[in-house]
Amino acid sequence: MSAESSGPEPGPLCPEHGQALSWFCCSERRPVCAACTGLGGRCRGHRVRRAEERAEELRNKIVDQCERLQFQSASITKYVAEVLPGKNQGAVSTASAARELVIQRLGLVRSLCESEEQRLLERVHGEEERAHQSILTQRVHWTEALQKLDTIRTSLVDMLTHLDDLQLIQKEQEIFERTEEAEGILDPQESDKLNFNEKCIRSSLLTQLWVTAVLGSLSGTEDVRIDERTVSPFLQLSDDRRTLTFNAKKSKACADGPERFDHWPNALATTSFQAGLHTWMVNVQNSCAYKVGVALGQLPRKGSGNDSRLGHNAFSWVFSRYDQEFRFSHAGQHESLALLRCPAQLGVLLDLQAQELLFYEPASGTVLHTHHTPFSGPLFPVFAVADQTISIIR
Numbered sequence: 001m002s003a004e005s006s007g008p009e010p011g012p013l014c015p016e017h018g019q020a021l022s023w024f025c026c027s028e029r030r031p032v033c034a035a036c037t038g039l040g041g042r043c044r045g046h047r048v049r050r051a052e053e054r055a056e057e058l059r060n061k062i063v064d065q066c067e068r069l070q071f072q073s074a075s076i077t078k079y080v081a082e083v084l085p086g087k088n089q090g091a092v093s094t095a096s097a098a099r100e101l102v103i104q105r106l107g108l109v110r111s112l113c114e115s116e117e118q119r120l121l122e123r124v125h126g127e128e129e130r131a132h133q134s135i136l137t138q139r140v141h142w143t144e145a146l147q148k149l150d151t152i153r154t155s156l157v158d159m160l161t162h163l164d165d166l167q168l169i170q171k172e173q174e175i176f177e178r179t180e181e182a183e184g185i186l187d188p189q190e191s192d193k194l195n196f197n198e199k200c201i202r203s204s205l206l207t208q209l210w211v212t213a214v215l216g217s218l219s220g221t222e223d224v225r226i227d228e229r230t231v232s233p234f235l236q237l238s239d240d241r242r243t244l245t246f247n248a249k250k251s252k253a254c255a256d257g258p259e260r261f262d263h264w265p266n267a268l269a270t271t272s273f274q275a276g277l278h279t280w281m282v283n284v285q286n287s288c289a290y291k292v293g294v295a296l297g298q299l300p301r302k303g304s305g306n307d308s309r310l311g312h313n314a315f316s317w318v319f320s321r322y323d324q325e326f327r328f329s330h331a332g333q334h335e336s337l338a339l340l341r342c343p344a345q346l347g348v349l350l351d352l353q354a355q356e357l358l359f360y361e362p363a364s365g366t367v368l369h370t371h372h373t374p375f376s377g378p379l380f381p382v383f384a385v386a387d388q389t390i391s392i393i394r
Contacts, residue, residue, distance in 0.1 A: 013033070014032065014033035016035075016036065016042075017035035019034060023043075023049070023050060023051055024049050024051050025037070025043045025046050026047040027043070027046040027047055028043065031051055116206060120203060124200055126200075127200040128196060131195065131197075134191075134194050135194055142188065145185045148181070148185065149185060153182075156178060156179075159175065204367070207367055207370060211358065211365060211367055214277065214349065215347075215360075221279050221280045222271075222278050222381075223394060224270075224280045224381050225241040225242060225269065226241045226392070227267070227270040229257055229260060230259050230260055230261060230266070230267050231244070231254070231260065232261040232262070232263070232264060232265045232266050232267060233250045233252075233260075233262065234248070234250055234386075235247065235267060235385065236251070238391075241270075242392040242393075242394065243391040244267055244385050244389065244390055245385075245389045246265055246386055258301070261301045261308060262301065263302070264304070264308055264310065265385055266310055266382065266384045267384070268295065268380045268381070268383075269380050269381035269382070269383075273350060273352060273378060273380075274352065274377070274378040277349075277350070279348060279350070280348055280381060280392060280393075281345055281348075281393040282345065282347075282383070282390055282393065283344070283345055283390065283393050284343065284344070284345065284346050285343075285344035286389050287385055287387045287388045287389060288322070288388070290320065290385045290387070291310045291311065291318040291319070291320040291383065291384035291385075292318060292346050292348060292359075292381075292382075293310070293311075293318030293357070294318075294348070294379040294380065294381060295310065295315055295316040295317070295318075296315040296316070296376065296379065297380060298377075299313070299315040299316055300315070306332065311329025311332075312329065313331060313332070316329075316330065316382060317329075317357055318330075319346065319348075319359045320384075321342070324342070326338075326339050326368075328359070328369045328371060330371070330373075339368065343361045345361065345362045345363060346359060347360045347361065347362045350379065352375065352379075354372075355374050356371070356372050357373075
């Protein structure tokens, strides 16, 4: 025999009172029974609502959320179907235009390089031909001079051996003329016209492109450190041996030694270079008075004379700043440099194969000055600062 159903299954009951959970406590965020909300109940005084009202409120929220999800799904579907294909096509088109721009610009650079190469090679060929013709002209001239001298000498020797006293006296005028003619033929002198002039390959464009290529190809700058034995007593050296700070008052803590500069605020690096390509950078933005460059190891260290003053002797080549004045100095010769702005960083590039020293601004790659000279020995990075601080960048 089966029992008839008396209605829906009863829901869970309150574990404390055994009554139906027909209320919802908003304070505790849980369903409770009527006894819980009454006198002595744990939820007395709390904000409560009928359970079916709270359920209806949640149903409405779910409906609203489903509608929002439907709208969101429709928006995403539209984005995937309409926007992304356009974005993809835009990326393809932009990438294609970017490729064309790269090819166009590098093609222009390549064309310019080829034109500059042709121009410079033609100048080299022309200079070679000029030097060759000058040498040929000199060869012809001195060959004729030798023949003339030989003729004069033969004539004088013939007079000396075949003429008697009276005949020799009678030839005095001729002897004088021959001697005068021989004296008119001067000894050969060194002439720049006979040398190939390497300045023919000087080109600001080539230098700029070369510097850009070098800086792009080098894995990094040299790890230049300052030799504390050389640091002037007017300078303070940082613990990492990369920063020099000027002190107007001479330090008494520095022990004097043969390597130390005792007057000018100079310092040498620990390492020297005698071959290859080298570059290092110096932060100079905090100083209005500094010198950066290279020097031979035999640079004098003592005294207040120009012998130990950077740029005022034959042992040093430096880029310097004094307030708003910039210049390149060597052996007491100072070349003013017209800079549009004060560099915050100064780069030094030393190419010992080409015997070239170059100063540049790392941020823009702008070449500030180049100097060509045959260096006579290993070169040390050299520094001087008479205002604030400069630091070697690593």
